[in-house]
Amino acid sequence: MYDMRAPGKGASQASAGVLCPYIEATSGSPLLALGARSLSMWDDWVAAVLARSSRSFHYARTGTLEVAFGDAGGSHLQQSAAWLAAEGVAHEWLDRAALKDFEPQASALATSGLYIAGHAHVDVPALVAALMSAARQHGATCETPTEIIHIEQKSDVVHVRVGDPASSRPLEVDHVVIAAGSWSRRVRVAGAPVFPVRPVRGQLLHLAWTDAALPRRSVWGPRCYTVPWPDGTVLVGATVEDVGFDERSTVDGVRGLMDAVSELLPAAARASLRSVRVGLRPATADQLPLLGPLKDHPRITLAAGHYRNGILLAPYTADVVTRMILDKERDPLLALTRPDRTSLSNIPPG
């Protein structure tokens, strides 16, 4: 494994780690099919990683609570409840009085809520550390900081150039998986088009809660979402900004999140700001990842473009990529994520 920074230091270090396909995806969408499948894999995947790793991490299936303010927000939640019922997904509708009991930290101005018990959240930096420990214990090696600059398949061998152009060295391998997030478009593969992935900045606050009780679960409002942690801190996400490869935090971004979280959970106004995390979500035109072998380059696999749901989709991605390469099995859902699908418009090199 090669990483130009270190494992998990791209978008993943900024991620809130919420696993919530029934909020992120719409009814009947391809993203829902992928997200629901991956969510169903999480409990077993966590057990498998913990069994193989010397590192542990926090993972909680405590659900999500989405709250609405006013009639329009309430009818949006009612529509969501209706399609969840049609899909057979367990959920609970809460009127104003029930919401106050269920989540005392939610704003008194919130008019209704929708609880989805099957959603979960995970501590992403700790998960990455556990995955790396498990991989190393099973023989993987990792060179960092090392940049991949060029890849070419010639008959059954893949030639890879690593390092900066002045001192780059060639490698010959059987198979390459490109999982370079937003930077995937910068990895050049001989004879393949530029990968249509672009960065979308997200800023996220890490707050230390003070005098009030922590919210009991991940709470979602119209302008932000929150994730409580056992150490008494809360993550607040996230901005969505089209600013290229700019990974700075901004006053505007932080102020917007602070206002939004104070509206959702009033006790947040008394919390202290521990840090601001920033990451570049790898986005595609149809908001689905690019997963699968490259056309005419079967020994080069792309696993990128997971946009807002790369953590949710991690078990599914790991499973289909390994089964594809090691067992030559094609999961039927891969038809949705082919890197050469026509729903993607190509983008110029960046």
Ligand SMILES: Cc1cc2nc3c(=O)[nH]c(=O)nc-3n(C[C@H](O)[C@H](O)[C@H](O)COP(=O)(O)OP(=O)(O)OC[C@H]3O[C@@H](n4cnc5c(N)ncnc54)[C@H](O)[C@@H]3O)c2cc1C
């Ligand atoms: C603020 C924020 C909140 C989020 N919240 C959630 C959430 O709650 N739930 C969820 O599921 N998802 C969430 N996401 C999205 C999720 O974080 C991403 O989809 C996911 O992290 C993408 O993972 P990745 O490994 O593909 O990319 P990255 O994590 O960006 O990793 C790419 C890696 O590739 C390396 N690299 C790039 N180019 C090269 C090269 N040429 N050579 C060698 N190495 C290279 C980089 O150094 C980096 O380590 C969030 C994202 C942000 C920014």
